[in-house]
Amino acid sequence: MKFDKYKAFPYPVLRPESDDYKDGEFQASVEFAIDKDTIKVSIGYALSAEEITNEILKGNAEYVCMISCRDTYFQQVISTPEKKIEADFDIGAMRGEVKVNPYVVVKKAITSFIAPDINPEFGSGPFQFVEGDVLAQDEAQVFYIDRDLFKPITSVFDLVKKDDLSDGLWTVGFEEDHIQIEVSQKMKEAIDAARNDHKKRVVLLNSIYFAAVMQAVQNLKDPNENFEGKKWAEVIRRQAHNKGINLEGHDAYYIAELLMQQPIKLLDAYVFKGVDL
């Protein structure tokens, strides 16, 4: 049952863009992570309708998430009475666009359901629900699953030598599939050496790489630029989407901080406070 504001159930359902319930909200927060062999999904539910929560506590209803991927024909239903759940899937189970549809679904018949928040257009109740009826629904969430999307954002950057640059200057090129950070031969050798040291890598992340990510985001925000088909643009756009970041909604520096998972925290821990590794 896809989310559609023009779709009406024959009974009250707590859902966005509907006043079946005058107050109350149901929201699911979904996060995907990828490691070597596994796709991990973490789901959290927030439900503010006490009467529906009580039915879950009584064992009459449960939180349900339907995860589906057209590219791999994968479909899985994850049910739980708990507000948080994690599940692992094989790395090959999902690829490309993945949809997550969250619900609260009736498990055992509910014979006398009353909630003062239910819109009077439904009558005063009590309401009856049978197994499989939907008590609450959140909008579908779309994610993009690709190994590259779960690597650090800097994985789409290449450090390259540019002969005509002086040692103190560096430039960034956006014409290739990976963003090219261009430095002089001497500077490239110095940076390559620095990348082998964790603390120095943290400094690089907060200087050259931060500025380059910020410029990449600024370019993607520019309506006059077109980076269609470039791998770096796809990775940044989809990583932002998966993290719930709207590129139009914030300044480039702020988006860069979120995409790079607040790199100043690493600077604080490893350089300012000097944590030993």
Add this chain to the structure above:
Amino acid sequence: MVDINNVRAILTGAKTRKIAFTPVTSGKIVLHVKEAGADSDYDVAIIKTGLGVLGKGGVVLDVQAGTRINVDIELNQEFFGALKVVAHEI
């Protein structure tokens, strides 16, 4: 398709529903209902209406933006599931 808000299709009998919605714009519309399936929606014929007139394959109504509409309808078949309610400008 014209925008309508807070759509309801409350079961009042095996073949009857109370349809309620709030139009976003004013004017003459035709209201259609469909059986809401998992992937596709299927047309259902309305054979009786308590408001407006049957025509254009649905119920023809004059609506005012922001004014709640309640209309009792009868379908040509028994149906107990979710309905998709759509409105088109005439």
